[in-house]
Amino acid sequence: MAKSALQKALGKKQPFACREQEVALNLLRTADVLSREGHALFERYSLSGPQFNVLRILRGHRDTGLPCQRIVAEMVTQTPDITRLVDRLEAAGLVRRERTEADRRLVLVHVTAAGLTVLARLDEPILALHRAQMEHLSADELAELNRLLVKLRQPAEKPVAAVKHKARSL
Amino acid sequence: MAKSALQKALGKKQPFACREQEVALNLLRTADVLSREGHALFERYSLSGPQFNVLRILRGHRDTGLPCQRIVAEMVTQTPDITRLVDRLEAAGLVRRERTEADRRLVLVHVTAAGLTVLARLDEPILALHRAQMEHLSADELAELNRLLVKLRQPAEKPVAAVKHKARSL
DNA sequence: GCCATATCTCTGTTGCAACAGATATCGTTG
DNA sequence: CAACGATATCTGTTGCAACAGAGATATGGC
Numbered sequence: 001m002a003k004s005a006l007q008k009a010l011g012k013k014q015p016f017a018c019r020e021q022e023v024a025l026n027l028l029r030t031a032d033v034l035s036r037e038g039h040a041l042f043e044r045y046s047l048s049g050p051q052f053n054v055l056r057i058l059r060g061h062r063d064t065g066l067p068c069q070r071i072v073a074e075m076v077t078q079t080p081d082i083t084r085l086v087d088r089l090e091a092a093g094l095v096r097r098e099r100t101e102a103d104r105r106l107v108l109v110h111v112t113a114a115g116l117t118v119l120a121r122l123d124e125p126i127l128a129l130h131r132a133q134m135e136h137l138s139a140d141e142l143a144e145l146n147r148l149l150v151k152l153r154q155p156a157e158k159p160v161a162a163v164k165h166k167a168r169s170l
Numbered sequence: 171m172a173k174s175a176l177q178k179a180l181g182k183k184q185p186f187a188c189r190e191q192e193v194a195l196n197l198l199r200t201a202d203v204l205s206r207e208g209h210a211l212f213e214r215y216s217l218s219g220p221q222f223n224v225l226r227i228l229r230g231h232r233d234t235g236l237p238c239q240r241i242v243a244e245m246v247t248q249t250p251d252i253t254r255l256v257d258r259l260e261a262a263g264l265v266r267r268e269r270t271e272a273d274r275r276l277v278l279v280h281v282t283a284a285g286l287t288v289l290a291r292l293d294e295p296i297l298a299l300h301r302a303q304m305e306h307l308s309a310d311e312l313a314e315l316n317r318l319l320v321k322l323r324q325p326a327e328k329p330v331a332a333v334k335h336k337a338r339s340l
Numbered sequence: 341g342c343c344a345t346a347t348c349t350c351t352g353t354t355g356c357a358a359c360a361g362a363t364a365t366c367g368t369t370g
Numbered sequence: 371c372a373a374c375g376a377t378a379t380c381t382g383t384t385g386c387a388a389c390a391g392a393g394a395t396a397t398g399g400c
Contacts, residue, residue: 237378237379238378239377239379252379253380253381254381257380273378275377275379276377276378
């Protein structure tokens with residue numbers, strides 16, 4: 001295997017154990033690099049990445065609101081600590097909780113007008129950032145990258161139990 | 171644009187704003203899904219992902235040791251809190267600090283025998299996990315994915331200052 | 341109608357991450 | 371050799387994330 005770009009970037013002197021490991025490390029590193037730039041953008045609005053993600057999800061359901069569990073299911077980076085994440089958004093006045101009457105276990109979370117305002121201000125810079133980060137890739141490359149990322153993650157999304165069981169038996 | 175796989179997976183009803191945004195979300199989500207399985211593996215050895223990463227880096231330089239700054243530069247997910255990360259590894263007996271005499275500002279970090287033992291136990295399960303996560307992709311697809319991930323991250327790695335300055339002016 | 345089970349959310353605790361400032365050392369300049 | 375800036379690491383503080391357990395409510399069997 002020839003020396004890869006990541007090896008040089010990281011100053012590594014020995015090759016990767018296998019191509020699968022190279023993909024794993026490249027995936028995590030690229031995600032880390034790109035998400036840091038997004039983090040710098042959110043920071044100016046006192047938001048974290050997951051917080052912005054939740055706001056955007058709630059905007060997609062602003063007519064009905066969404067229970068916490070559904071919010072987590074739609075998040076890009078899923079967190080088990082959705083309660084306090086919503087707590088902080090609520091303290092900032094960006095979302096509002098509403099206990100339902102039909103099923104009193106459920107708490108529907110709605111985005112507020114203030115939340116929609118913040119989202120509106122962030123929409124354009126976010127898109128501009130994404131475009132700037134990827135302007136050196138062709139449309140075909142972006143489509144292929146999308147396809148491969150989805151395919152890579154696909155088997156782990158449904159049979160999670162099987163994978164976890166396998167991992168524990170190692 | 172036709173409905174994508176991620177839209178269905180996330181239960182979204184409206185399309186992405188653009189393909190660049192779809193790539194960004196797919197990248198973060200795939201990295202999150204795969205890294206969680208790795209986290210479950212490290213957890214059994216009371217290690218975090220970055221901690222394992224540091225140990226592996228130090229193994230690659232076990233003849234000379236490495237200053238903290240160099241460790242950060244080689245990390246997959248770079249952290250500004252390397253001091254305490256090394257603190258915890260040192261408390262666990264997996265690394266050892268050594269103040270150099272030539273330049274007394276430098277602290278060379280070495281992996282200990284115990285650290286090498288932990289690494290040796292983790293090497294095979296990690297490779298097995300990576301292979302299991304990617305067994306449904308062909309060798310060509312893995313190579314193409316590697317190429318695209320490296321290309322996507324490439325411009326952000328060198329002109330970081332320029333990008334950051336640009337982001338701040340938004 | 342009552343009890344067991346499942347679901348949803350919240351709380352308590354621990355540990356890590358991020359940012360800013362402090363300390364110690366080195367190299368250079370006058 | 372004294373002072374200045376640069377470099378490398380450490381410390382203090384704040385806030386978030388992860389995990390376990392508890393409280394409240396709904397559902398289904400009897």
